[in-house]
Amino acid sequence: MKTFMLGWEFPPQISGGLGTACYGLTKAMDKLGIKVTFVLPRGTGNPVGSVRTIGTNDPRTVTQSEQFTNMKFHVISSNLRPYAGVGSHRHENFNTYESGRSLLEIADAGVALGPDNYTGNILDAVNQYAEKAMIIAGAENFDVVHAHDWMTYPAGEAVSRQNHKPLVVHVHSTEFDRSGEHVNQAVYDIERMGMHAASKVIAVSNLTKETIVKHYGIPSAKVEVVYNAVEHNGDGICHIPAEKKDKIVLFLGRITMQKGPEYFLAAAKKVLQVVDNVKFIMAGSGDMMPKIIELAASMGIGNKVLFTGFLTGEDVNRAYKMADLYVMPSVSEPFGISSLEAMNRNVPVLMSKQSGIAEVVTHALKVDFWDIDEMANKMIAVLKRPQLKTNLSKNGFHESCKFKWEDSAMKVKNIYEEVIEQAKSKEKK
């Protein structure tokens, strides 16, 4: 079985769950023997692992990773460098949030940037990507097209039509998650078009499935939920101070409206009224970062809230290792892979109920993102009560191990088989 996959980010440079998910999923699909051709925009760097790059002068750069046996990468050159600077946990430099914006960042920021800027730049890039994907697809042979998130839907639709192969779109987030009620019409239209053109829609949670059914008019039977998973990567080698004086509460993610950073601060303020020896670390950056730094200062807790900027690979591990509690206060979170990663590193997790992961995970604390009192109440409990922390981290770890990419890949494979079968029976008619 061969799939033509369209994505926007892939490790080592990622800005969020999408890259991690694409990596974990394709690696597991690779093991199942599914042949994957993965198309990426340039600027995402080389795909992870030992990579050979073939023909860099060619606009259609082909690379092959040794970590994957059945996988081939196409890197499309694009005038717009989608990940110049921010958005990357594992980026080489600690670039500041002002130096550039990734495509996803811009998509997330949406309205803040102004609709002209947004639609102009991005839609061009999206169309460019689609055109080049069609050229690559013309020379390829595959059974199914798989597109990750809205920026690749036009490409997915075009390739599907050109090659007469069924389309599967994979929804890692929707415009409603990123922009709340201030939905960008152009983006919404693309999402809607992609979902309707697809033979099957994959949602990362039931929460996301509900949005797809409710806001995009897709019949429930056409939407399959495939949960993300976590790759257990051991403890790694990292140095943490032997004895830390303060307890640490960690926020790790983009500092954007969607992630609820201001609720995190408001809860922190309340925690500090009761517990003194605690520090709040906000790892990541985003369009709201300047505002959040100012907010912390104006609340008088500036000395207790530390901003690290983007963390690279080992620093991410170290942050988890030092943390006594991981908090994901997202306003809207289709899945929330970082919570699963924290659990997998034995860190107790407090997650917002407005997240996909909350519907499947039991050994974590949950709270409505807006319920500051309850968020603080639960943070304090974890900081004050060692038995709570121990039980959460022990049981949470075991639970996280049940989320395997192999299982997700198997589900995707079944979906492929279903749509291929459908397409065949249609042809016969």
Next chain:
Amino acid sequence: MASVCFYFQVHQPQRLRHYTVFDHSDNYLDDYKNAEICRKVANKCYLPANKLMLELIHKHRGKFKISYSITGVLLEQLEKFAPEALITFKQLAGTGCVEFLGETYHHSLASLYSKDEFIEQVKAHRRIIRQLFGQTPRIFRNTELIYNNGLPPIVDQIGGFDAIIAEGADHILGYRNANFVYRPPGPTRLKLLLKNYRLSDDIAFRFSNRDWSEWPLTADKFAAWINAVNGCGNVVNLFMDYETFGEHQWEDTGIFNFLRHLPQAILRYPDNNFKTPSEVIRTYPPVDTIDVPYTISWADIERDLSAWRGNSMQENALAELYRLEDKVKNTENPGIIDIWRRLQTSDHFYYMCTKWFADGDVHKYFNHYNSPYDAYINFMNVLDNLDRSCSEAILKKPSRIYELSAERQSKTSNDNVANSLCFSERT
């Protein structure tokens, strides 16, 4: 001759309200939810089941007999929220065919932590049963049938009891079966009645299970199983939650119809009859001594304490609760002592159980918290505030008394260790 001995456990906890670390009021109970659940269970179970029991007792002219153990915390709630249900229990008490058993007033785990407190609660329960039903309990039933060799001496010390009810767990019976009267080891007059868990659970748990090979269970079929005990037993002890009727097994499963036809189906065999626990021990002599060095209970498959003491959060909550005992009692403040006792109800710790949590099962069904972690957080917040109230109350007392009580506190904390050892499993 096979006697059927029914005992129904009747209990509802007083649930705590949502209580955060920022709360400081001494109003800890969720009255709204407690009233709601109490009325719901009264309507679905207590009222219809009591009505049926009364009918059956009259119909069989004294040949159908049953027994109840009703906790003090439920009796209080019935009085407040469902007085009509309490009236029907009193009517049952007046038939002469219903025996009321003794237990801890608060459905607590005090037997495992504090002998003094345990004795006080058993006596308090005896008072309320006598007051409401005009009977003095002669048979003792510990919370969740928690039992080990340490219990009979304490029950003897309280006095007035003839027998203890316990789980007929396979690992304490060995080759024996639960269908005889037994006695504990040591110099005691007490006898043991052991639950026939297979036949009890056929009604309590499997009745409506369509995957069960014996479904549907009819009164005739069940009576035949009871009759099969003849020759290898004297008594079939059917012990279960009263909420089995109408609440755990809903009315539409046919559970009330089953119960309606059961007495005549059983009495159809001339050798069989119904007896209350006191009649059972008067009729049948004990056949053997049962040694129970390790604590057993009637909960879950394990039949041990792991539903309440299975993780470190539960252990911590219980230890902290009983650590407060002397401080609470030193306040001599009835309100504080009262709420401290309500916090001892075993359900609070059951809610913190993580044993089967991810699989979702009965633990979830009885749980108004979203997770065991929430239950622990809430309980500890309440306990912290109670501790603070104690400190304030003690400070308000005249200083002379305070010094005395501080002295007593250091002394009795040692006693407490001794207490808990006398009735905890050997490890």
